[in-house]
Amino acid sequence: NAGVTQTPKFQVLKTGQSMTLQCAQDMNHEYMSWYRQDPGMGLRLIHYSVGAGITDQGEVPNGYNVSRSTTEDFPLRLLSAAPSQTSVYFCASSYSGSGELFFGEGSRLTVL
Amino acid sequence: GNSVTQMEGPVTLSEEAFLTINCTYTATGYPSLFWYVQYPGEGLQLLLKATKADDKGSNKGFEATYRKETTSFHLEKGSVQVSDSAVYFCALSDRYGNAGKSTFGDGTTLTVKP
Numbered sequence: 001n002a003g004v005t006q007t008p009k010f011q012v013l014k015t016g017q018s019m020t021l022q023c024a025q026d027m028n029h030e031y032m033s034w035y036r037q038d039p040g041m042g043l044r045l046i047h048y049s050v051g052a053g054i055t056d057q058g059e060v061p062n063g064y065n066v067s068r069s070t071t072e073d074f075p076l077r078l079l080s081a082a083p084s085q086t087s088v089y090f091c092a093s094s095y096s097g098s099g100e101l102f103f104g105e106g107s108r109l110t111v112l
Numbered sequence: 113g114n115s116v117t118q119m120e121g122p123v124t125l126s127e128e129a130f131l132t133i134n135c136t137y138t139a140t141g142y143p144s145l146f147w148y149v150q151y152p153g154e155g156l157q158l159l160l161k162a163t164k165a166d167d168k169g170s171n172k173g174f175e176a177t178y179r180k181e182t183t184s185f186h187l188e189k190g191s192v193q194v195s196d197s198a199v200y201f202c203a204l205s206d207r208y209g210n211a212g213k214s215t216f217g218d219g220t221t222l223t224v225k226p
Contacts, residue, residue: 031213033214040218042201042218043156044216058213090156098144099143099144099161099205099206099214100144100146100205101148101156101158101203103148103155103157105155106154
C-alpha cells in the first residue's frame with residue numbers, strides 16, 4: 001500500500017532557483033492538497049484540487065504553482081525560491097464524503 | 113471563515129498521567145472534526161474523528177467528543193505512555209464540496225517521561 005508518495009524528502013536550494021515537489025497517490029482520491037508546516041503555525045493550505053484539471057488557491061499560494069493533469073499526480077512548483085519558503089511540505093489526498101486527509105511523509109525544503 | 117484554536121504547549125506529563133488537550137473551533141455549517149498525530153520525523157496520521165454532534169471518536173485509548181453547544185473537540189487519554197510523545201493537531205473539514213480542505217490548529221507537543 002503506497003498511499004501518498006512525496007519526493008524528494010530533503011532539498012536544499014539557493015535563492016532564485018526553481019524546483020518541483022512531486023506527489024502521487026494510488027487511492028483514486030478526488031481531492032489533493034499541499035500544506036506547509038512551520039513551527040508554531042500548524043499546517044497552512046497552499047493549493048488544492050478537487051479533480052483532474054481543477055485547482056484552487058489556499059491560504060498561502062504566493063510563490064507556488066500547481067497543476068493536476070491526472071487523478072494520481074499533483075506536483076508543487078516553486079518558480080523562484082525565497083528563504084521564506086523554507087519549510088516542511090506535506091501533500092495530502094481525500095475523498096468526497098470523508099474530509100479525512102491521507103498524508104505523505106513530507107518534504108523538508110531549505111532555501112539559502 | 114473556519115478556525116481552530118488548540119491549547120498551547122508544550123505539555124509534559126509523567127507516564128500513566130491523564131491527558132487533556134483542548135480544542136475549540138469556529139465554522140459555518142456542520143464540519144467533521146479530527147485529531148491527527150505526528151510522531152517525530154513522520155507525516156501526520158489520523159488519530160480519531162467525529163462527523164456529527166455528540167459523536168465520540170476513539171482510538172488507541174484516546175477519545176474526543178464533538179460538542180456543538182460549546183464548539184469543542186477536546187482530546188483525552190486516561191493513562192499516557194512514553195510512546196504517545198508526539199505533536200497533536202486538531203482539525204476540521206467539510207465532508208463534501210471542500211472535503212480535504214482542512215483547517216488546522218497550531219499543534220500541541222506532548223512529551224511523556226518515564
